[in-house]
Amino acid sequence: MPLPPVLRPESTKGDTDRYVVTARKARVEILPGTRTEVLTYAGAFPGPTLRARVGRKVIVRHTNDLDMGTSVHVHGGRMPAASDGFPTDTLAPGRSRDYTYPNQQRAATLWYHDHAHHMEAEHVFRGLAGCYLIEDPAEAGLRLPSGTHDIPIMLRDARFDDRARLVFEPNDFQERTTILANGKPWPYFPVAARRYRLRFVNASNLRTFALRLGRNTEVAQIASDCGLLTAPAAVRSWRLTPGERVEVVVDFSRFKVGSQVFLEDEDAGPVMRFDVSRGGKDTSRVPDRLSTIPALPAATAKRKFVLSFDRATGRFLINGRQFDPKRVDTRIKRGTTEVWTVTNDRSGFAVPHNFHPHLVQFRVLDRNGRPPAPGEAGLKDTIGVAPGETVRLQATFGPYTGRYVYHCQMIDHSSTGMMAQMKIVD
Structure with a gap:
């Protein structure tokens, strides 16, 4: 098993590291003895790993050398709206754009991928994805x-x-x-x-x-x-x-x-x-205590979201609606904390879904009324919701304002409509 190459910064100055990445086609060996055409970041399949540090800004100049628009999203990142990769805010073929990532969040394993609406499923399937690791020197202890x-x-x-x-x-x-x-x-x-x-x-x-x-x-x-x-x-x-x-x-x-x-x-x-x-010599360990996760403030609002399938149109929906970038589905005041109840409606078509809001990290309060398992008790940004299941999530919205999406991360579903827009406002 190869390890994806680690992307090296083009420059490092002050508190900022700058990278350059081009989305382009390449032919790579996946099945032994053959070559397959794929879509890549920087010619690698999967894309190169970007290693960032907590509190240190990263600016990535993305160039689109493909024949259709792209939109880069760092999954799990807390980014300004202009750098979050809104599905219709695409980068045209032959153009370049700077995406700014403040990395003002906990160390974590994130990943980046294309999010251009209606094409995100095929683009990711063909290779536009890579790891984005935020590291914290304090974890060395x-x-x-x-x-x-x-x-x-x-x-x-x-x-x-x-x-x-x-x-x-x-x-x-x-x-x-x-x-x-x-x-x-x-x-x-x-x-x-x-x-x-x-x-x-x-x-x-x-x-x-x-x-x-x-x-x-x-x-x-x-x-x-x-x-x-x-x-x-x-x-x-x-x-x-x-x-x-x-x-x-x-x-x-x-x-x-x-x-x-x-x-x-x-x-x-x-x-x-x-x-x-x-x-092998080994001085590593797994300590009994790993981190402290602060409690979230009390919630000031509650919302419900139903994930469903419309057999008549063949569309996956949230609260009965297909994604429309011109429509704001949820308006939220910056800095407020909300509880979201997410249900997978199995009445029309019993298929699994999951749920991923951009910008925020959430705590899982319960699944079908039962406390989360230990592996889901930390901070998360994506949660599975099986047919007929209900999960409750609590999140504080911020620190940025602007428009973001929430959607099913089973992206064949989101690319056909299982996505909605939230606007964070002052």
């Missing part, structure tokens, strides 16, 4: 695995024809049977017999992964979408709907050198293999 033992793993599925070409058909989940880890099908990754921090990102359009290691090996989940949990959670499996992230620490010293340990999905079977190829 925790002595979690770091450096070459801190591994981002972007998972997704794909469909190929007999000429190794990617085949995109909307909502074609059942045919996307090739599982990719960092752009390679069912790869292996050599590890030492020591602890590793594995950062999993689900970059699939529709597939939910339910992962386990070996014969249900216990691992320590240390983080969810928006950074460290308050304490590690001992888990034998972990679930990621599209867009979600989970970080786990795996101690490979429990396996003999020479062992092959498989990462498996409950539906798709083997995803990748870890080869314990050598011994």
Whole structure:
């Protein structure tokens, strides 16, 4: 399994790092011995990893060298509206634009991807996605695995024809049977017999992964979408709907050198293999306490959102409406805290959804009236909602004003209408 290249800044001055990225087509080897045309950031599939620091500004000059508009969104980022990647605020072919990312938020595993409305599903499917890691030097005192033992793993599925070409058909989940880890099908990754921090990102359009290691090996989940949990959670499996992230620490010293340990999905079977190829010195640890997550202020408003499917039109909807960029669906005063109740209406068509509001990070209050599991008890930005389920979320809206969207991150759904607009105002 390859590791995506780490993007290097073009310049570093004061409190700002500047990067340059071009979206362009490339032909890469995905299936062994063949070449596949993909859409890339900087020629890489998946895109290069951008490593940022808490409190240090990043400016990325994006150039669009494709033949249609793009809009770059850092998923999980708290960004000014002009840099959030609004779906209709597209960058035309041949043009460039600066996106500014303040990184005034907790360290976390984020990711960036295209968000151009009606095309976002196909663009991401064809490769426009990469990791965006916000790091905090203060975390060094925790002595979690770091450096070459801190591994981002972007998972997704794909469909190929007999000429190794990617085949995109909307909502074609059942045919996307090739599982990719960092752009390679069912790869292996050599590890030492020591602890590793594995950062999993689900970059699939529709597939939910339910992962386990070996014969249900216990691992320590240390983080969810928006950074460290308050304490590690001992888990034998972990679930990621599209867009979600989970970080786990795996101690490979429990396996003999020479062992092959498989990462498996409950539906798709083997995803990748870890080869314990050598011994290794290890001074890392998983402490009993990881972080402090402040309590949210009391909520001043409550709202309800219903995710549904209209059989007559073939559209996925929020509160019975299809996305219209000219319509503000929800107006919110900056700095206020709200509770949102999100329900997946199974009466029309029982399919899974999830829910991702831009700009904010939220706490999960309950799922079907029950407290969240330990792995969902931290700060999140994406939440799965199975048919008939209801989840309640609490978030404080800010610090920026402007227009943002909330949508199903199963982006084949959002690209056909399961998205709405909120406006944050003073």
